Amino acid sequence: MSGVRTKRSTSILLGAASIVVFVFSVFPVYWMVNTSLQPNNEIRGSVPNFFPQRLTTANYETVIFDPGRAPFLPALGNSLMVTISTVVIALVFAFLASLAVTRYRFRSRKTFIFAILIIQMIPAEAMIVSTYRVLDGWNLLNTIAGLTLVYVATVLPFTIWTLRGFVNGVPVELEESAMIDGCSRTGAFWRITFPLLAPGLVATGVFGFIQAWNEFLLALVVNSRPEMMTLPVWLRTFQQVTGTTNWAAIMAGSTLMAIPVIVFFLLVQGRMTSGLVSGAVKG
């Protein structure tokens, strides 16, 4: 009898703990959206509104059409251009490299994999000044091309490592049997292996997108001119110029920046767990 009671009280306790974890995890995201949907004067009361009293899109309009000294739309454009070019170039280069390390044996193969993983761990914080100078030497400061180049190098190691896992997952016997049936080596690869890799390519590309979209420090140093800012640098600038006077608009800006990432992340997270453990998707 008492055993049953302890069991029940334990499960109530565990359920309560689950709810606490859920609330604590979700609350900041909720608070961001909640604040962004309220008029700025209503979030400055002695009691905060836990639900919007009067829903408004005014903050989003301020961010998009009237952001003052920190224009949003150019930053959005820059972010889109840089992240999309980064993903496309990184995927192509990483794909070729991952084929080399999975489908061939060559002497420096292990050295290459080792180097890739080490390079991934070199902190961007330490590289800012020399990266700035090197890009300056190539006249690529404050350009889309320059920042893209930097981001391709940043996401490349992780992309190669992850794609390598996906290519390894496609049995080489499939290609071999196609070749026995008369396919050329390249033909076998494109007709058999490549279609099987498509989901892996998409997932890896999305993670490259998230990394490039979120990157803050290098963009801050390399593309510092207002018209060349990306979204993270824009968000911080916007927060600095509006100060503590317009948190509602700052939250609207934060929401606009975070939403694509959250959606993409939820779409692909299941595929990436193993890659995440061995790699490094994090600010």
Add this chain to the structure above:
Amino acid sequence: MTSSVLLVREHESGGVQELPPDPGTTRRKRARFTPIVLLVPALIILAAVIGWPLVQLFVMSFQEFGRAQVFGADAPFVGLDNYARVLGDPQFWAVLGRSILFCVANVVTAMVLGTAVALLMNRVNRFFKTLVSVGLLLAWAMPALTATIVWGWMFDTQYGVVNFLMEAVSGQDFTNHSWLIDPFSFFVVATIIVTWGAVPFVAFTIFAGLTQVPDEVLEASQLDGAGAWQRFRLIVFPYLRSIFVVVIILQVIWDLRVFTQIFALQGIGGIKEQTSTLGVYIYQTSIGGGDYGTGGAIAVIMVILMVAISVFYVRRSLREEEQ
């Protein structure tokens, strides 16, 4: 037949398969040639954008390199002067100590909470497990910068929801309480932000490991009278040891180089001199102060530190990969 030789499969057993000695046929030569061609684009990018700046950084750390040098003046070599200045500067040691303390505090907090959440997910029913997973995924997906700015708003001195809740719960006066002006309190807030973002990764990874602990072993030990703590310490933990090691090392690497959260939080409020960590300090010395030589010396020290930790980690994960 020759073609199947070209398709040498990656071996699970990890034994390196050497290609047979080169008989000199064109086919074989291509086999050696192709992987290099496939690697060239990636190698060029990495050499140009990581390798070359790394060399520059190293050279710069031995030069007198200030604003004048950026505009074209000669940079005289000064030997180990920059390093001597850095190592003799109490500010550097304060920053380093602060970074290490912050790192340790965050790794411990994230590991303890992450493990607790993983164990929780393992015990509750489907509904609560989904609930917890959804919450964790949302927190995980949030970009570090937006997370910091949102938490900054929640901890706002005048209208922050945290002050309101603290007052409601504790009954004490939190009107206009500033969380960021006091360095210790600043780091408490920073720890909350970093931990909030890190727990999902820790929890999901450890949860994945927990599902591999065989139920029979746990049941048997329970019949033998092992309590919950004993079961965790003596059975679950040994099964998960290698996962714990990997997660801890990754957390150490990430937390030691923390930049975005500290930098953005300083922008919301907080005294830079008393709250900078290693990455932020490099930024302030070089970009803010214009002393690129000294900044370079600190950066080289940081690279060496991180690479040393990484080599240990990478060796380990490559070894495990091959087993």
